Amino acid sequence: HYSFFDGMPRWPEGTEELTYAFDPDNSLDDVSKSVFSNAFKRWAEVTTISFRETSSYRTADITIGFYSGDHGDGEPFDGVLGTLAHAFSPTNGMFHLDQAEDWVATGDVTKASVSNAVDLESVAVHEIGHLLGLGHSSVEEAIMYPTITAKTRKVELTQDDIEGIQVLY
Numbered sequence: 001h002y003s004f005f006d007g008m009p010r011w012p013e014g015t016e017e018l019t020y021a022f023d024p025d026n027s028l029d030d031v032s033k034s035v036f037s038n039a040f041k042r043w044a045e046v047t048t049i050s051f052r053e054t055s056s057y058r059t060a061d062i063t064i065g066f067y068s069g070d071h072g073d074g075e076p077f078d079g080v081l082g083t084l085a086h087a088f089s090p091t092n093g094m095f096h097l098d099q100a101e102d103w104v105a106t107g108d109v110t111k112a113s114v115s116n117a118v119d120l121e122s123v124a125v126h127e128i129g130h131l132l133g134l135g136h137s138s139v140e141e142a143i144m145y146p147t148i149t150a151k152t153r154k155v156e157l158t159q160d161d162i163e164g165i166q167v168l169y
């Protein structure tokens with residue numbers, strides 16, 4: 001079953017659009033950007049919120065960046081596997097990914113040559129759930145279930161994810 005953060009934080013009532021921006025210090029290719037765009041679309045389809053990329057990093061609602069190790073928010077990344085990414089509850093908007101991972105943005109992650117390949121869209125869909133206010137779910141098939149196996153692709157929202165997010169938006 002879905003859960004929320006303590007106090008059930010959410011983006012303000014009436015929020016129709018959230019903007020997101022990529023850290024200009026990362027140089028992200030268009031393929032990776034489209035993976036994030038797809039991940040946002042999955043949540044937009046089941047809520048009243050839409051998402052738009054902006055180049056104004058400092059004023060974006062949601063900021064996305066790849067970092068390694070200690071990157072200044074008290075939650076250092078740990079190198080290959082372990083923590084892959086983290087996102088904070090509303091309305092913080094920070095979405096950080098561990099640069100050390102072997103991110104797979106295209107193609108079939110299950111056929112990746114390295115054993116530690118991580119599917120970018122799978123992680124993005126999960127972290128966007130957190131950014132919007134969902135905690136973890138006890139339903140194993142749910143996007144918000146707290147574990148994922150390496151080299152797995154899991155990007156489809158389940159009924160549990162949808163019911164949870166529709167409590168908020």
Ligand code: TQI
Binds near residue numbers: 082087135147
């Ligand atoms: N990152 C953890 C996660 O997103 C960070 C975390 C732990 C967290 N507890 C939290 C974030 C509570 C917000 C609220 O769950 S992770 C998965 C999953 C991770 C894990 O790198 O371990 C995914 C990132 F659920 F599949 F295991 C993405 Cl999809």
Ligand code: ZN
Binds near residue numbers: 073075086
């Ligand atoms: Zn961080």
Ligand code: ZN
Binds near residue numbers: 144146
């Ligand atoms: Zn999580």
